[in-house]
Every structure is written in C-alpha cells, then in structure tokens.
Amino acid sequence: MSELITTGVDIGSGCIKTVVFKVNGDKVEWLGKETARIRNRDPFQLTNEAYDHMLKTAGVSRSDVSYVASTGDAENLSFATGHFYSMTTHGRGGLYLNPEARAVLDIGALNGRAIRMDGVGKVLSYKMTSQCASGSGQFLENIARYLGIAQDEIGTLSMQADDPEKVSSICAVLAETDVINMVSRGISASNILKGIHVSMAVRLAKLLKSIGAVDGIVQVTGGLALDAGLVAALNEAAEQEKVNLKAVSHPDSIYAGAIGAALWGAFRHEKLARLGQAA
C-alpha cells in the first residue's frame, strides 16, 4: 500500500466542484478544493480551469495524480480516469464529512436523492425524486429571487416563521402563482419560505422512509445543504413522523460528491493495481 494522489470532479447543474486528496491506506488528507459557478459557460472548459487552479493552489501537478474520478454530469470528461455515479459518491462523501452518518440526502437544483449506506460507504439503497419540480431547489431559488431574498438569507428568514403557509400546487408554475397570491394576501416572506421548506421536507422525508432510512444521522449534501431553514424543516418533519432521524449539514457539504468520487477513485486504483499484480 502506498501513498497516492486522487482527485474528484463533480459537475452539477449550476456549479462545478473539484477536490484533491492524498490517500495512504486509511490515512486520508484533504489537500485542496475549488468551486466554480457555471453561469452560461461551457462546463468542460470551466472544469479544466477550475481543476488546474485547484491543483496549483494545492501544489500538485497533473502528473502527480493517480486517479481522476468524475461524478455528476461528467461522464464525458476527457481527462477522467473513471466515472462514479452520484449516489455512489454522495454516500461516500457524506460518510467522510460525518463518520456517524448512515444516510445521505443530496438536495440539488432539480432532484433530491436519498442514499442509505453502511460504515464503509457501501450503498445499501437509494432513490431519486422525479417528475414535477415544485419541490425542487430550483423552485426555491426562483421564489427567493422573486421575493428579493439572497440565497444565504433564506435559512434565517425561514426559521423566523410563525405560521408557515403551505404550497398546495403540484406544478411549479402554478405553485409560483400560489406564492404570488400569498404575497398579495400579505403573507410574510418568512412564512412563505418556511412553507416551501416544509413541503420539500415532507417529500424528502418520504424519500428517506422509502429507502428504509428511519434512524440515525442523515448527512445533507448538495447545493441546498447549507440552507439551515431546510435542515430545520427536515428535522421537524422527522419528528412529526416519529422517526429518530437527525439531519445535519457540514460547511463542505457541497463537495460531498467530489470527495466521494476521489475516495472511490483511490479505492479503485488500489483494486486495479492488485488485480494488475495478480494478472
């Protein structure tokens, strides 16, 4: 077993995340990280730039890297050694951020993903939300923008709600109209945001239950992991459901996919090396 450098690249719908690790058996050292917002740019070109910038900051050169693991929408990334799918990587990444976690809830712009894993990151079951988007992060972002609220204000405001207003419509466009109606009825931004958080939380709690995650720590990852209002709503939903789940976040939650990819990359690299020796 020897020391190796491994990197993870996670291309999401709005943002690119890259990380670099030094791995030696069970010893794992995080050397660097970088995010870049896509905003109408070519994601692959941007990835190249962000990746090089990260390596430079970490003092690593491309040739030092043993395994470049991609995840997310990066199946076609030209310089990747191998690709892992996002639920594989988020499970592992969540575990890295919180070794006690036995489930991960990855909340992205369009889909939510629930993953249940064991103590070494092996995925036991998982499920994605699909279909209509009124419960998605994208919807929340649109509404916040409409209400004139910055991303980092959402959580604080939501937690000040005293009488959350439920969004009933299934279709996001009609739900948006619901929200406009609420504003016209004088409902506060706090109560609107909390209402959206609650309906998202209920859906996500349903998702967790359906994969058999009914107790223990749930690590929240993905773009919305830092929304404290959503995390609070999740814990309330869990309490209402009388399940012993505790949703927690981590400042580096957004990197979970990239971290997981990098760590599985190392795992795979060693496995391949062993197989190579055997052959």
Next chain:
Amino acid sequence: MSKPEAIKEPSMEMQKAMIARNYDAITSKQETGRKVSSTFVPGNLNELLMCFDIVNNLPEINAIQAGMRKASGGYIMEAEKSGHSEDVCTYVKADIGQMSKGNIAPNGKPYPNPDVLMLSYTGCYTFMKWFELLREEYKCPTLMLHVPYEGDGHSTKNMRDYIVKQLKEVVIPGLEQVSGVKFDIDRLRQYLRNSAKAEDNLVWCLEQGKVKPSPIDAYFGGVYYIGPIFTAFRGTEDAVTYYEMLRKEVQGRIENHQGPLTPEGTYFNDQKYRLIVEGPPNWTNFREFWKMFYDEGAIVVASSYTKVGGLYDQGFRHDPDNPLESLADYCLGCYTNLNLPTRVDLLAKYVEEYEADGLLINSIKSCNSFSAGQLMIMKEVERRTGRPGAFIETDLVDPRYFSAANVKNRLESYFQMIEQKRRGGGSKTVAA
C-alpha cells in the same frame, strides 16, 4: 339576517343509523363471533354474503369516510412512504395507509382483520391488485370472481355461465368454508326479493330528476340515495323501509315544488342549470364542491356514478327465480363494466330524457376505469345531443388534486356559457 335552521329528513337519519350499526357489527366481531368479509361496491354479492351470516365491510366506503373526515391525505402519504406510487389509485393508498395508522373505524374502534377477501372484480382492474395487496397483509382466504368486461356492448352466455360456474365452484364453497354455514338457496331468494323491492323504489326516486324543479340532486344527493343499495344493505328489510321512506320524501317535495335539501339545510328550488354528471365525486372537498353547483343554480338531474353499483333504471332487477344467474347479470351490468359506446348511448339518452343543458364530466385521477376515454365520451355526447359538455378534473380522496380555483373557474365559465347561449337564442350547436 339569522341563519334558518337546517332541515334534516328522516331517511338521512335512518341511513346514518344503519351505517353506524354495520360499523358496530364489524368492529364487534370478536364478541359476536360473526365473520367479516371485505368486498367492493360494484358487483358486490351482499345477498350471498348474508346467506352465510357474514358482515360486509367495504374498503371503498371506508376510504370515502376517511376522505370526508379529511383523514385520507395523511393515509395516502403514509402508503406512498411505504413504496406506493404517486400515480396509482388513492382509494387503495388510503386503505393501506389507514392500516398502518391503526385502522380505526369511524366508530372509534379498530377494524378487525377480515376473514375473507371477496374479490368480485367488476369493471375495475385495480380491485384485483388491491386485494392482492391486502392478501399480503391479512393472509386470509381470497375468493376471486372474475367478471368479464362487456367489450362488445353486451353480455354473452359464455360470460354468464363462467360467472355462475365460479359462484358454484369457487365462491359458495369458499364462503361455506369460511363461515361454517351451509348454503341455502331459499334464503338467497328471500334476500333477492327484498333487493328487487328496494330497487323499484330507488329507480322511481332517481327518475324524478325529470321533474322541474327537480326534487332530487342525482349526484351530490344521489350518493346518499344509493348508499344502502350499493353497500351492506341490499337485500335487507332495512333497505326496503329506507327506500319507501325516501320515496315519500321525494313525493312530498314534488307536491311542494321543492328542490332537494342542500347541506346547509335549505331547499334548493331556484334551479337555473340542469346537468348530467359523469364520474365519481370528489370526497375530500365534497361540500365545497357541491356548493359551487347550488350557489350558481346548477342541479344534477341524472348521473352515471349512481349506476356503479347496478344499472337498475335500465330495467335490471335481482330475480329470486334465477338467483345465481341474476347475480351474474347484475355483476356484468354495472356501469363501469359497460364499454364506451354503451356509456355514450346511456349518457346521451340521459341528456335528452332529463332535458339537461349538457353533460359535465368530473374526471377522477384515481379511476382509469371511469376516466380513460371520458374526453371521447364528451365529444360524442356533445355531437349527438348538440348540447355543450364541460370537463373538470379532481380526485377521489387525494386532497392534493382538488384545486378549488381551477374547478370553480371551469364551472363558472360553463354556466356563463350556457346562460349566454340562452340569451343569444337559437345559436346553432357544435354538432358537425
């Protein structure tokens, strides 16, 4: 202005008491030792079950009760959490969700496990899956009665023979085994005689929708009128009495030129629009939904939902002289077991015979048996009658699918359109 005191009619009180007694009979099975079956409304074999002293429990009715109590939303979510799809029938999910929430009957006592699942699968595919799912839960005997669909618009001898054979060789022996009671065909004949009597009076009441103003509401009121005959009471003396009582009340309203009672307890006399309605009602917002009609002066004079448990107004009667054959014919002839052309014929006939302004379809997300093809039905009925149709969408017991603003918008547009056409006078119809 003070609110006038709500009027209630004796038949309503009687039905309420009948239902309460049945729930008590179900929930006290441990004490009484009676056997309980679960079964469905369309094609139910109530008279046959009575021959074995079996109490009849109907999960559809329980789901409706949960819907009207506003409990179904929570049950449905519960079922979806355990892996049921958002796409499928909410009766099934309300039933399954209710189980994991203690399975409490409206009288506050828990439902006992059924002793037999009597799966008479008439006109609805989902019934089959529903009881396969319940079978996994209760692990009790399941008796399947396959009723072929009238795909070509009529029943055949082969279908009838097939059903009678299943009754003789599967259902009756199965019920004997579950109940320990020997089958007595004369007992069945007596019950069927009662059924036919009650059916005569029901038909008379439903046909009074032709009177102006209509003394009945054949949809919102109709679901109450059909209660006893569609559920656990067909064949009982109680049901015979109930329909005699109902007939007298309707007769009384006709004499006084009164419309039916609204839930607010007043007579709905000022009827501006006469409608035929196709499809089941929404139960979670039943009163709100009904109010959208009578507030605008719309009365339902005939409906297809009041035919799901038997098409009595088209002449069918349970027949004591041919007991098993008449049960087979009953199953075959339930509304949802009819093919689309037959449903179109029937609805177009109602529009004409009941002098309605048009056909309104309440399309239910849960129920493909009803819903798949309703837009075709509307087109055809419009074409044949020259009277405009309207289409609204809701669900049985899923509150997420009742958008009051959406439904109200369509209803108002429809009523205003009828009104405008009347004022415009003589404007020709959509018929091509």
Next chain:
Amino acid sequence: MRCFIGIDLGSTTTKAVVMDENLQILGRGITNSRSNYDTAAAVSKQEALIDTRLTLFRRALGSVPEVSGKVDEILSDLERNFRHVQFLEQLEDLEQTCVANIKGPRFAGREKVVIEALEGTFSRLRDSSAAQYAPGVKRKSDFFRDLAGAEFMSHGEAVCKEAGLGFDLILNVYDKSIIEVENRPPAGDMEGKFVRALEKGTMTGSSILAPVQSALAIPLEETYVVGTGYGRVRLPFPKEHIRSEILCHGLGAHMMYPDTRTVLDIGGQDTKGIQVDPVGIVENFQMNDRCAAGCGRYLGYIADEMNMGLHELGPLAMKSNKQVRINSTCTVFAGAELRDRLALGEKREDILAGLHRAIILRAMSILSRAGGVKDQFTFTGGVAKNEAAVRELRKLIKENYGDVTINIDPDSIYTGALGGATFAVRAVVN
C-alpha cells in the same frame, strides 16, 4: 366622456382596454401582474387611459391642417417622450428604494462602497436611457422591470468589476427594491407628464399645443368596468362586474374578427381553445389541466435560462434549419432538457426551434380537444407575438386542418380585456 373599461388580470400581465359607447377602442394598457393585483389593475387602467389621451390627441390634431400627414410622427414623438419621462421617474424611485434597502449585517462596514456602486450604476442607467428612447429604437419590453433590469445587469456588473465588488450584493438589493417599486400604486399627474413631454419634444408651435391641451381637458369618466382573467376573483369588483375569461376571450376575438370561429389563446399559465358562434357566443372550450406545461411561462423560463430577453427567443429560433425534437414541456424541467441538449452539442437555435414546436404541439392538442379548428381561426395571447411559434402554428394548422384563414392581431394580447370592455358597454348601453 363615458368610458367603458375591461381589465384582464392575467397571471403574468394585466391588460386594460377603454371603449366608448359606440364600441370604438380608445386605448389599451398593459403592465406585469406581479403580486399586487389592485396595483396591477390600477396601472393597466392608467396605461389604457394614457393611450386614450393619445387617441384623443389624434382626433384633435386631425382637424389641424398645418400638421396633416405628420400626425403619426408627432404622436409617436409625444408618446416616446412621455414614456421617457415616466421611466426616469420610476428610475429615481428605484434608486431611492435601493439606497434605503442597504442595511443589515450583509452590508456592515460596506455601506459606503455599495452606495457608491449603486449611484454609479444608476447614473449610467440615466445616461443610457436617452438612447433607449431615441426615435426609431425598438425597446425589448414594455415594462419598467425588464427595461431597467436588463440595463441594471450590464451596467451594474461593469461598475462592480471596476470597484472590485461582488455583483451578487447589488443584484440582491435590486431584487428587493424592484418588487417594492412595482407594487407601489402608480404616480398620478398624467396631464403634467404630457405637458413635460410636449416641452421635451421637438415640436413646438401653437398650432399643436392648443388642440392637445383641449384634448387633455376632456374628463374621462369610468362608466362601467368589467374584470376578467385568472385573478378576477381578487379584483375589488362586485360579482356582476366579473366575467369568465373564456367568455371575454371569445367575445374579444369576435370583436376583432367577426367571422372567427375558433380561438387559441396561449397565456402565461394556461392555454385555451375556444369555439365561438357567429355572434361571438362561446360554444365550447378547453383549457390545459393542472399542469402548466407548454404555456407562456415556459418561454419565460427558457429566456432566463439562456440569459436572453423573451423577445429575442423567436428570432433566434427562426435561424434554425435543423429542429431538435423536444418531448418535455414541463416548464421547470425545460431548463434541464436545454442543458442536456447543449451538452450533447446541439445548437441553441435548433433547440429553441424544437422548444417552440413543443409549445405549439401542446396547443394543437388542446385545440383538438376543443373540437378542432374551423375557419376563421384567431390566435391570441403573448405568444402570438413570437414569430417562431407562429410559424410552427401555421405549419401544423395547415397539415391538420387545411387552408384556414389565420388571424393574428398585433394587439391580440388585449383580446380578453376587449371582450370585457364590450361586456361593459352592453351592461349599460343595451
């Protein structure tokens, strides 16, 4: 004079039409609906009354021999200047609101820099506004939010870059403030603004001033108002003043084209297919169900996603010669589908062409559901202004229903309000 007003409160825009008792249209007004319906109704009505004044000016100038042949020019000059005055007034309001919104921990210690950046941005905005309102310039939108917004983005980003400041901070202040500004009831003093516009204009001379002033003096009496549209139940009108939007659309289309039999309206969140008889009475209608897939908002999302103006989508799609098949018309997932396709290397114009076709296919289904298309056919609503959508519609109508006359009025977005105004006249005159 007696004015009959129809107001169509839609989910994205609110429209008003003013009619006289002879069913002649005097003016049209539009605003975006946003959150305050009372304000939206008031603004659209005011806009329609402004337009009414212009009509009255036109009538007045018609009898002035000196300006014969030049009336169009004079009026467009007048309107342009009037709009510019209005724009600057709202811009000032926006700036003040923005400055007032710079508070709280987000800005702690940075207030001064942020204010400076804002002032810089607004000063550039004021400067560039003259060019926006120069003669012959086509503006991207009719709404202050869109006009100010687009300029704010470009100037703001530049100013922030120069100042080494994050743009997100300023953008957030803007988002907060624009909603406040939009939801304030409109400022009055229409006449004053017209006078200022007159002064600003290049035209002088007493031959114009007098007739214009006399037209300004005519009192506009709101005789009867009818409300319709998605938000009609929230309008502060008694029930008899409210009509279903289906009926209003049918009647409005009939008023524009008396021979029309089938109407398609694609609005922000609903699509309607309506059949009307020879006197404008609705015979049959269908709308989309609980899902707003394929409605006008869909294009709004796409425009946001592509960082383009709504008006620019059609022209870009017209450049396509290889349409991409798009199967999902779910508005929110449209963005995902778009990214998916771009990632696969498809061209923007080809994807856009496919998206336009997808919308029209949805509409074709609703028309089919409502009983098909009969001669004449009228297409109304905001999407009727989009040339790419219209092109697909023409193609599909021809393929499915043969040679049918297709009417598209440049003012078709006002169809519902026009129907409403007609009902208002009928309520009083008939």
Next chain:
Amino acid sequence: MSGKNRTVADIMAVCQEMFEDLNFTYARKWKDAKPGRKVVGFLPVYSPIEMIHAAGCLPLGIFGGGDQMEVIHGDAYYQSYICRIPRSTIELGVTNRLDFVDGMIFPFVCDVIRNLSGIWKLMFPNVWSKFFDTPQNYDKSIGGTYYVQELKELKEGLEAMTGRKISDADIQRSIGLYNENRRLIREVYAFRAKQPWLAPTSEVYVLMRAGLMMDVEEHNQMLKDYMAAAAKEDRPKRDNVRISIYGSFCEQPPLNLIKSIEMAGCYVVDDDYSLNNRFLMVDVPTSGDPLEALATTYIENSVETSCKYVPDGKVKGQFHVDAVKACGAEGVIYATPSFCDPALLDRPMVCNKLSEAGIPYIAFKYAENSGQMQPIREQAGTFADSIKLWS
C-alpha cells in the same frame, strides 16, 4: 439477402427500419402482395396471434408511437395522468397510419387499454375490433372452459372478417410455426444470458419488436441468422454487471433508455419487453383440439405478469425470483411506464419478494417518449457501481 452471409449489421438494419417505421411499410407491402390479404393489429401484452395467422392474416404488433411521434390528437383523448401508449396509438389511427389495418385486437391489460377498445369502436366503426378478455380463473374446468369458448368467438369474428373458414389444421399449422418462434426466442434469450456482450439488449429488443410485425417464418429465419452472426462478432466483454428488467411489459421504453442502461454499466440478461412472443412458456400441443391446446397452455404454462391474477398469495413474485436465478442476474431494474396501474400496484409485492430472496433492485418510471436520460443513467449507474464495488 438471407442465410449465413447476413451480418448483425444487416439484420439490425432491417429490424431498425421496421421498428422506426410509423407507416408500417412492411405490413402494407405484405397486404398488397396478394389480393384479399388482411392485416390484424394487436396491442400488448398477450393475444393468441396463432389465431390471426391461421385466418391467413398478418398479425401486426402495435406498440404505440415511440419517441419519434408527435402526438397532437391523441392527447385530446386523454388526461395528463394517463400513460402514453393509448395516446400515440390513437394518433396512429387518426393520422391514417393504420388505415390499411382490417382488424384490431385489444387484449386484457388494464382499464386504459380496455377502454381504448371502445374508443376504437367509436372512431373506426368500420374496422373489426375485439376486446379479448383472457380468464383470471386458472382452473382448467372453469377458466379453461370459458377461454375455449372465447377463442371460438374470436375465430368466428376472424372468419366473418375474412369471409373464410378457419380449420383446425390451419390453427395447428400456425401453432407449429409459433412454437418454433418461441423456441428460437428462448434460444436468443439464453444466448444473451450467457454472453451478453455479444448480444446487447439494444439489438435483441429491436429484433423482437420487428418480429412481432413480420411474417413468422421470416422471423424464424432471422432469429437463426442473428444467433449465428452474433456469435461471430468481435465484441469485448466489459466490466459490467448483469441485471434483469421487469415491469416494462406494455408501454415500451425508448431505445435510448435501453442504451442508457447499458451505457451505465449494465448487461441486461432478462426482460419482459414485448412479452407476447414469450407469454406461453412451452410448446402448445399440435394435436387434439387446437383451441383447447391454446387455452390449456395459457392456463397452465404462461408467464406471471402484472395483468394476471395470482391465485396463490404465497407464490406472488416468486416467478421473478426464479427468473433472476435462472438467467444469473445480479440485480433487477423494475422499470415501469408512468401511470401504469398494473405494474405500479404490483411493484411493492414483487420487490418485497426480491428483497426476501436477497436480490438487489432499483425502480424507476419512464414513458415511451422520455427524453431525459440523465436521471436514468444516474440510477442505473449507481446500481452498477454498487454491485461492482461491493458484491
């Protein structure tokens, strides 16, 4: 071109063309080739197409419109919560793409397809159409007796349409041909299960779909040719996992979905796509009363799928567990069309049975025109990852 010289690419070109052809050129040509020929369409899941063949007609499998058809009028007949196949089938009808079809059989699948049979009667009153209700009672003396009579009525219907009597020998001959077809199909499935890298499902699927649209003898030859040609292909074995796909018996997924699953690291080694050709699991006897032979085989030896009642609750889902073991799959993808009542209501029961047997599974929904494959790749890919990394 036929026989040993045909390559996989040749065969695939023929199948692909038929699969994509929304004008059914093959069937039109077949019909025009001889005067008096008739074509009878049938929908999923199961119809006894031997009967159509015995009547001298071409049985034409109609599986909706796929992802290349723009549905305009079809949507006018269905609410948004109804699956896609009936819409695109109606679209095929109203756009005259099926104007040469003389008869239609709508077998029992669910209430939606059942009601489609009525719509067809209203829309095309001059086309012979039949709702074919197979028994849900699996007692030979009850369900079997009923079924024999139904087959007899089907036969009479076909005779009335063609104006030609169908003899027992006709039916027996057809049964013989379809027995061979089923045998060859079982061989192709076994071949793929053994060496999935040589017979990717994106090919096998199209081969089967085309088979349900062409003359059975032609298809029999094609199946033989395919196996011979595929065995010769130089296709490397990849580090993929072996999975079975269930739940897709009626509305079919777009070909891209199958490709996406394979791309995400899965070899499909069993499936229930276009099930009609494998519905009967054994040879149907060619002696004795042919109607009774068909009925008895249906009663005693047909697959378990969601549109059949399972009389014994204890074995519900066991069929799938056995199938997984038989083909050596490492996991199951339960992929169902959106709004498919039979499959979605069955899903919890079948999946529980798989869990009990220790078989990993995932479940998702699709439509025949699904355009977004990213979530599909992600789910199938994670599934493959999980089996690869930890199994």
